[in-house]
Amino acid sequence: MRIVVDWDLCESNGLCMTAAPEVFELQDDDTLMILQETPDEALRSKVVDAVRAWFLGQPVGSHAWIALVWCMGILVVFVTLSVSVYRRAAARS
Numbered sequence: 001m002r003i004v005v006d007w008d009l010c011e012s013n014g015l016c017m018t019a020a021p022e023v024f025e026l027q028d029d030d031t032l033m034i035l036q037e038t039p040d041e042a043l044r045s046k047v048v049d050a051v052r053a054w055f056l057g058q059p060v061g062s063h064a065w066i067a068l069v070w071c072m073g074i075l076v077v078f079v080t081l082s083v084s085v086y087r088r089a090a091a092r093s
Helices: 015-019 041-056 064-092
Strands: 024-026 031-033
Touching: 015 024, 015 031
Parallel strands: none
Antiparallel strands: 024 031
């Protein structure tokens, strides 16, 4: 894997540095510095998270509790629906 930055699109907001500090560093003058142009495979997930953070415009995983609440809400709705459908089917038998 090789890191290539499109400097015309780089906002130098530090999101990539937050996700992969071993690979990216934001300098004091708000310029991005690539510390490892060809990071090893162990850093692949961190580099992917850095790219995702750039696309989302916010740190990846910063709102995990919201995802958990959504999952619990969906679970409650569908368990209730499943129990209701099962009871109707059992009453017809």
